[in-house]
Amino acid sequence: MIKINNLTKVYKLGKKKMMELKTTNPEKIAVNGLSLETREGEIFGLLGPNGAGKTTTLRCVATLLKPTDGDVSVCGFDTVKQGADVRENICFLTNEIKLDTNFTADYMFKFFGELHGMTPEAIEKRQEELFTQFGINEFKDKKIEELSTGMKQKAAIAVSLVHDPKVVIFDEPTSGLDIITARVVTDYLKTLKEQGKTVIISTHIMSEAEKLCDRIAVIINGQKACEGTLPEILESTGADDLEEAFFRLYKQYNPEN
Amino acid sequence: MKGAGIIIRKELKRVFGDRKLVFSLFILPAILMIGIYSLMGNLIKSMESDITEHVSEVYVVNADQGFKQTAKEMKYEEGANVTYLTDAEYASQKADLEDKVLNGNAELIVVFDKDFENTVAAYTKAGDATPAVNVFFNDSENYSSQAYSVFSGVLSSYRTNLLAQRLGDLDQLNVFTQNDQRIVKEAKANNRFISMMLPYLITMLLFAGAMSVGVDAIAGEKERGTLASMLLTPVSRDAIVVGKLVSMAILSSLSAIVYAVSMIVAMSVMGSTMGELAENGFGNVSFGPTQCLMLLAIMLVMVYLYVAIIGLLAVLAKDTKTASTYISPVYIVVIIAGMLTMFNSGKAIPTTRYAIPIYGNALAIADLCSNELTSVNFLASIGGTLLLAIIITVAVGRAFNSEKIMFNA
Incomplete structure (x- = not known):
């Protein structure tokens, strides 16, 4: 489970970045006082537009970034002070983090298994399970660069799950995938949930959030605009569907638009 | 770790x-x-052998019998195509020959003073006239430089021969001998x-x-x-x-x-x-x-x-x-x-x-x-x-x- 307590992340902008963003403020607040808690056996969704701070939040959870203020703990471990313990318990998937394409899925699986300190037998057993689940066995000995996008994504997911983590963090899980591969992925997220894992995903696709997530936090401008199950969100915003609810919240946080 | x-x-x-x-x-x-260096080595080698094997075009003006004799003894004409000219012939072709050397079509022009050997032989005391030999060459051309250095060898032998004729015993020119000993690690x-x-x-x-x-x-x-x-x-x-x-x-x-x-x-x-x-x-x-x-x-x-x-x-x-x-x-x-x-x-x-x-x-x-x-x-x-x-x-x-x-x- 993940506990985010008053998380704030401020980026210091270089001169070039400031020019790009047409701002004179050398600081950009990506996440602003965000708090939330996920439970075991649920899929939690961070829903928000591009640039809302979803990826930054997830990267803080995954120990890749250090919070400017506030703290994050995963399975009781602090992401800053006990980073290695946190990483033992999580897997983090995103489109930007990839497998080395010069190797086979088979080798990458074993490599990351070893980096997680697993025994060869444990890796073998786990590989059997996951490669069958994702249908990787037929292309496991091909170099990853030769695989299609869908195959690459499946291989990346399998490899990231090698150490059977308790918490699965997934930044935009279906982005760039065809509907069939996307379905394999979302189905597997449900399987993970049934196994009692904590799953946290970010998305800007309303239908995905509606269908997949047990609870949703709407993030706008780095702040939590609303949190709850789908019916709770609809009730508190007085909307008929999630899209409508999202727009109402968005207007509320950006009155000038 | x-x-x-x-x-x-x-x-x-x-x-x-x-x-x-x-x-x-x-x-x-x-x-x-390995390829580049062996290529370089071969190119340098072939360039060098080309230069040494080249038959040079040499014009010698007013050569006396003694010189011709020395050149023959040294087999100079085996590596060079020597044309002997008289003063008059040279005067009419001078510009033409120099042009040839300039353009790399000929390697060397050597002009001995008139009555070269007679002037040498007439020398008895300091102050007497000594004749000159003028060598024209083009050191921007490899062939010409090579021809020059080979010809210098011939001239040096010629000089030794003339000196021997004048002095009889060349050993009196040797004031001392230099012996070199290397002391190195x-x-x-x-x-x-x-x-x-x-x-x-x-x-x-x-x-x-x-x-x-x-x-x-x-x-x-x-x-x-x-x-x-x-x-x-x-x-x-x-x-x-x-x-x-x-x-x-x-x-x-x-x-x-x-x-x-x-x-x-x-x-x-x-x-x-x-x-x-x-x-x-x-x-x-x-x-x-x-x-x-x-x-x-x-x-x-x-x-x-x-x-x-x-x-x-x-x-x-x-x-x-x-x-x-x-x-x-x-x-x-x-x-x-x-x-x-x-x-x-x-x-x-x-x-x-x-x-x-x-x-x-x-x-x-x-x-x-x-x-x-x-x-x-x-x-x-x-x-x-x-x-x-x-x-x-x-x-x-x-x-x-x-x-x-x-x-x-």
Whole structure:
């Protein structure tokens, strides 16, 4: 489970970045006082537009970034002070983090298994399970660069799950995938949930959030605009569907638009 | 440091599992090096033999019988097509002949003064007239230069003959004899060429090797997003840094060995075709076991420093292209540091200079070749480089822990 307590992340902008963003403020607040808690056996969704701070939040959870203020703990471990313990318990998937394409899925699986300190037998057993689940066995000995996008994504997911983590963090899980591969992925997220894992995903696709997530936090401008199950969100915003609810919240946080 | 070993194994597999990479990193440089040097050797050799075999076009004006006799005795006309002209003939063709020499169609015009041998014979006391011989040649033409030097030999014999006629006994010209005795350390004399080239080559080639493997291992992985997946494992970032740097060091040492061996093979190929380098004893390096260990130690700290520098620049760069841009100026500095040791007058160098990383190492290797490296200078050269390498390694570790550098955040 993940506990985010008053998380704030401020980026210091270089001169070039400031020019790009047409701002004179050398600081950009990506996440602003965000708090939330996920439970075991649920899929939690961070829903928000591009640039809302979803990826930054997830990267803080995954120990890749250090919070400017506030703290994050995963399975009781602090992401800053006990980073290695946190990483033992999580897997983090995103489109930007990839497998080395010069190797086979088979080798990458074993490599990351070893980096997680697993025994060869444990890796073998786990590989059997996951490669069958994702249908990787037929292309496991091909170099990853030769695989299609869908195959690459499946291989990346399998490899990231090698150490059977308790918490699965997934930044935009279906982005760039065809509907069939996307379905394999979302189905597997449900399987993970049934196994009692904590799953946290970010998305800007309303239908995905509606269908997949047990609870949703709407993030706008780095702040939590609303949190709850789908019916709770609809009730508190007085909307008929999630899209409508999202727009109402968005207007509320950006009155000038 | 748990995990560093796993990363090293993966990095080595990355290179050795890819036949194209093995070819371009290890085999191609060897082929190129040996190919280029043997080609150079052959070209130089064929150029030289072409020049010596060329039959030169020589015009000799007012030659007396004595000269013709000397030329005949020396078989001069076998390598030169000599045309003898009279004064009158020469006067009418002068501009034409000079034009020929200028354009490389003729090699030499030699003009003896009129009554050359008679004037020589008429000499009895100081103040009497001495005749002149005017030699016209074009030293921007290889053929003409060669013809000039061959002809000078003939003239010198001619002079000796005339002197013998005048004096009878040539020995009275010998006032004294000069006897030269060499007092040298054989190691130094044998290895002059090596001690000039080797430090430079080692300094440069080790860097080239590290450069070709280091950029992709760090900047490439960062660019492709594969480094981040390693940062997500429980392995500490320091272990990742160590794994990366050690594997880079192994690969670049291998690549340096390939370069060095092919260089030596190439040089001896070139040397044997030219017959010159062989004389300077390229195959004649006689390193004792202590020298070998010292050379190994110097090379190891150099490799360590190089991979640390390249590692740091590669991690600071956002992609491989930027990394190469950052590294080029360093490469130039390294080449200059190596070259500085090539031209050493032999003045004693203070120990402090040996402590300058890279330059000091090159100095130490040069001394090692001539068997002159003192243990103080050796330690200074190791120490200075090691210290800088450690400082840079710490910086690489810092960079790996910086989210701004790793994630552009």
